[in-house]
Amino acid sequence: MTWWHALIEAGAVPAAYAPPPSVGASARDEAVGNAPADLVEDAELETHAVASPLAGVIPRAVSFLNGIERWSIVAYDGVVQIVNAYVAAAVCRRDDRGVLHATFERSRAFAVAPIDRVSPTLRPLLEQMAPDIEPVDGELAGQPARYLEQVESTVRRARAHLERELAETATASLGAEEWLVLDGLLSRWPAVTRHPRALGVIKSHGAQFLEGRGLERALTLPAGYRTSVFAVRGGHTRTEVYSWYLRLWPWEGNDLLYGLLRVEARADRETVTRASAVSSWLWAERAPLATPATRWDRLLYPLHHVEEYLKARAPRSPAVRSRLPVA
């Protein structure tokens, strides 16, 4: 019996609300707004053609890190929504044949509930039955919509925490020539940011680092081009990283962000030196396509693979099960 079934048996009302599953880094992971960037390459933001990948450009050993999160309301205690959440992250290493193998993996299944607002009948049961509880502030418990935003933020933090732990573990064990590619901001994790062969690949562009002519050049970047490298400060720690835009697929006929990636790497001159080679490598990662993911134009296949791996290993959604008739 699961902990929420125990709650339901004790009087909680069964629930079956699950938000759309979130996988990979989302726009909400990133800072939103304008954060001015300092160019560290070229006098003004330029576009550079990305050469076709030559032999040796693609590192022989690369690991890819991604994570997923799932949550659903499984019971109501009055209007208090009790949530079951699951977060997981994994690192898959690509071997010489191009096959990905999971090397690190962590997951966490936990309850999200405003402990102080749970009824005295159910609270001890929740604390006893749920192996892992992430408490949230009970002030918003009476406002379901805002409460859910709080839950989502809590779950996302839990996932980010898991990813950070895994990223630090992975970078610590990278081989001499091995790279780590993360889905999302590299600047979230200062320890990882300092690694010379760690890259963050950002698919969402909530934050604008450029303006004017530079912004226009970045957003109308032709396929197979990158921008000049610029320095940004991202994440809650405001860690400085070097970054550039790279267009994987032509935006014409689609939208300005179609096929547009932003790459983050260590704030170091070597990053500027390597920017073209790294871009050439990432350009080669366009194939195979990460279909059927909807954002396949920006999602690298190996990161998509890690997502699929994690989804396959995740427990069944309790929401689905709870829709079945109760005997």
Added chain:
Amino acid sequence: MIDKAIPIAIGRVVATELKPATPHQFHFWTPTDTTIGIGAIVRVGGLGTGDEGRVVYGVVTEGFAYSDLATPLHDVVGAEGDPTRAAEAPTARQQIRYWTAAVLRQTPEEPLQPVPLGQVYLADDADVAQALRMDGFLYSATPTAIPVGLYTSAGRDSPVYLDADFLLGPEAAHLNISGVSGLATKTSAVEFLLASIFAHFPAHKGRVAAVCFNVKGPDLCFLDQPGDLSDEDRRRYERLGVPSTPFERVQLYAPLKADGVNLNTLRTHPDLVDDVEPLTWGLQEVVDYAEVLLNRDDIDAKADAFIDFLRDRVLSRTFDDGFGTTHRVQTFADLDRLFRSIFDGLEITAGGRSDTWRTHHIATMRKVRNRLLNISTRCKGLVTDDGPSSDLPWNEFKDRTVYVIDIANVDPLGQDLVFARVVSKLREQLERRELGVDAVVVFVDELNKYAPGDGPDTYVKKMLLDISERGRYLGLVLFGAEQFRSQVHRRVVGNAGTQLFGRMDMDELATPGYQVLTPATKSKLATLPIGELMVRHPHFTQPIFVRFPKPPVLRGRDGVERFPPAADVPFEDAVVRQLVRLDRRVRPNQVKDLIADREQDDVRRALAAARRTRPDDVLAYFRKVLGARVDSDGSRAREHQAVPPLNPISGEPY
């Protein structure tokens, strides 16, 4: 010897709503790099099989591979339309090897349930025995296991056994083997299987022999000569417990050529020809199977009645033809004299006013005469106009002996006659338990020809049907081979308890008889290498692929190269050779002096008598028979040679 290895899971059963596991079929996946393929035997067990520890054995019947590619167009887009770039992608798409397996056996067998979603293991020797239900006859107090080959899928090397009770009777019997010609599969498989039967036929089932009809070239002429075996073949023989040596006891029979002294076979090399026994039959042997000689239009009650009359009232009896002549009909020449006497009697004595004799119409008699005398012309050498026969040892068949009857160069009518008579005699002797063995395997190649699915009901076809349907009770077992199973009479192939398939033609595989096979199994059958067979046996619920070693005997083609057939020798030398074979003391010059200026028919008769009698002093006996015959009945001997060919009376409408 059964190997028991530590099992390592190689896959896992998966089931979806669209492709669920059932009691008879399941699906599983394996790593991309796997040793299993179509025909592999697997075991489902371990985690996921429930508290009762249900174990399921299955054979892989279909395989699939696919990736997470949603549509082929995405691959085109990813490679930007350039196929050469498709392979340059740094990451390999996630892909799957997905297999379908047919259930061979479940333990416990009741209640029969869907296959559990457990782990999949490669079958080891013990598993193969369990899966194919061989444990019942392999480990019993009176084992009846006959090795048929090695199961070699997935790197395994497990012996596969047939149950002698179901291969040679009495539970089921008969074996049918199909396959395209020229791949040394059908004949080789039967040769190996005979060797296996001889090595493993259970003692409690008695004695066994084989009769093989060699109907093409030198196929079965060198079963007593060792062939070239590779080390791998020898290892397989050792694994199967079958000696890798040629048959110890082989007796080859071949008719004589038209000259009556040279053998009509390709085994005439001087080193080997002494082992060949002549096969010659006289009137008595032929007339019992006169129905074989009659075509469909001939078969009527009148002809049958007249043949019965000859058989019952005339042959080997003193008989008065009613026109003043007494006959004792023992040879074709005697029979022809009787017919001529009757016809003359009707013409002369009766003045042509009567056209019946002893209630038989003259036309019926002429027809029967033509058919009977025709055989002595068309099959001269096999059927003697005059003289005694040389036949198989019907009361003295030896245990573990192969009797090869070489009729490759005999007229088709003669082949039918040989086949009909040999099989009939085998049946008669087995019914009386007087054959000398308890079971006989009769190997007939080219069943397409002898028991076709369509066409007229010939005597031979009826005989094959009779063996197929009733032979197992007697111990008369048919091993039939053909290129196109679909063209053989369905009751002949349907009654074969064991069926072997070599490489098959795709057109043949498209016929309804193969609808039970999956496309993958058909594809495998169409590309089977030499030495591999698909086996169906009553204990096996699904077809199984096995490998068998090359037969330990000299292949016909190789035999002819190693032992080139000798040219026909002159009459005198042939007589000398046969007499010397009977008695090494015989001097050629003595024989040549003896037969000089003698009629050849007289010499043949004397030779046949010596062959049949096998006296201590062959030359003396030969001299006596030859002399007595010529001296006492010389005029008759000359008359014998005057048996007229049929052409002069071929104008008759019969």
